[in-house]
Amino acid sequence: MNPPADLVGRQWESELLAHNPLNGATGGVWRVNGDGRTVILKIVTPPGRDGVPAHWATSADPGHWNYWRREALAYRDGLASTAFAAAGIRAPALAEWTERPDGSIALWLEHVSGIPGTAATPTMLGDFAERLGAGHAAWLGRRHRASWLSRDWLRDYTTTRPVTAPVAWEHPTAAAAWPAGLRAGLRDLWVRRHDLLRATDELPRTLCHHDVWPTNVIIDGSGPVLLDWSFVGPGPLGEDAANLILDTFFDGLVDLALLDEVVERVTTGYLRGLAGVVDAATVRRAIRLTGAAKYFWLAPFMINRLTAPPADARRTYDVRDPIAVFTGRRRPLELVEAWYRETR
Numbered sequence: 001m002n003p004p005a006d007l008v009g010r011q012w013e014s015e016l017l018a019h020n021p022l023n024g025a026t027g028g029v030w031r032v033n034g035d036g037r038t039v040i041l042k043i044v045t046p047p048g049r050d051g052v053p054a055h056w057a058t059s060a061d062p063g064h065w066n067y068w069r070r071e072a073l074a075y076r077d078g079l080a081s082t083a084f085a086a087a088g089i090r091a092p093a094l095a096e097w098t099e100r101p102d103g104s105i106a107l108w109l110e111h112v113s114g115i116p117g118t119a120a121t122p123t124m125l126g127d128f129a130e131r132l133g134a135g136h137a138a139w140l141g142r143r144h145r146a147s148w149l150s151r152d153w154l155r156d157y158t159t160t161r162p163v164t165a166p167v168a169w170e171h172p173t174a175a176a177a178w179p180a181g182l183r184a185g186l187r188d189l190w191v192r193r194h195d196l197l198r199a200t201d202e203l204p205r206t207l208c209h210h211d212v213w214p215t216n217v218i219i220d221g222s223g224p225v226l227l228d229w230s231f232v233g234p235g236p237l238g239e240d241a242a243n244l245i246l247d248t249f250f251d252g253l254v255d256l257a258l259l260d261e262v263v264e265r266v267t268t269g270y271l272r273g274l275a276g277v278v279d280a281a282t283v284r285r286a287i288r289l290t291g292a293a294k295y296f297w298l299a300p301f302m303i304n305r306l307t308a309p310p311a312d313a314r315r316t317y318d319v320r321d322p323i324a325v326f327t328g329r330r331r332p333l334e335l336v337e338a339w340y341r342e343t344r
Helices: 070-076 122-139 153-158 172-177 180-191 193-200 239-247 256-274 280-294 298-307 322-328 330-343
Strands: 013-016 026-034 037-044 094-099 105-110 205-208 217-220 223-226 233-236
Touching (some): 037 070, 070 094, 070 105, 122 217, 122 223, 122 256, 153 193, 153 233, 172 180, 172 298, 193 280, 193 330, 239 256, 256 330, 298 322
Antiparallel strands (some): 013 026, 026 037
16 A cells, blocks of 8 residues: 555655554554655544444544544644653654645654564563653643543443454364463453453553553664554553553564563563552552453454454454464463452
8 A cells, every 4th residue: 555645756665564454543654765864654534434343443522542633633732742751751753744635634753763662672661661650650640631632541442342242262263272261261351341440440540652562662762762642541550561561462573482571570660660659569450450451352352253254354463373363362361361360
């Protein structure tokens, strides 16, 4: 897929970058070279785009979990660049914002060169988590006035994932990859999902990015750069750290042998960043609770896809076959299930 011809002339070189093609908010992301510079072009599209699955549809409601203009506004109004800047986490600079005739918005963003999060060492991820903790500490008890922040992202996102009953927990592929005890725990997690979400409501609140995972992190000479601010809004303490731990491994992009070390370094780094403003026991529980709450839907969703494959088979980041996906996700799902048991 090429970038729109009205934005990128033939004399410029462009490369389509990996992104979630199912999300209705994103019309494409390209690295563009021309006029002696390299920039990132991201097209943000309004609701109604053809071919978007219902669970990735955007909304014109500013508080909706997938409000289509949120990322553009986060860059334009400066929240992305300032939210965690004091803690040493920055966002790509916005070079230009272009309103297009079809209603979409073209964002021209700084091209950040550095180590991608998928190649970061556990030590690097721990350093990033420390900065994230410091950033979250600064937002405890504060509210940002922007009307376009996500309203209740964790609940709204997870409860719109397309899981249908009955879930075939004994499907041969699931049974071969996941022991009976793990399947029983994941089934119980699914049944008690609303209790879990209510429990997260009792945690301290901060400003969350809501999509912290390795593909959204680049480490350059200035430190970590955090990409993709389309979900930003208030949320429970620990959620971003939990997602960094789990989503580092779910899509097969990072060696599973690093899982235990990443858990330890991200957790201890996040605690250092919070610097005691919230007691350690509460922080550890918050990571476990929000991690289980963020992914209560994943196992039944995967099993649903075995029994009723989706009409739209476009891939996002995980290109493994179903058996490899089930096998590769066993260890992070064991962690989700263990965190769930520990918070009951």
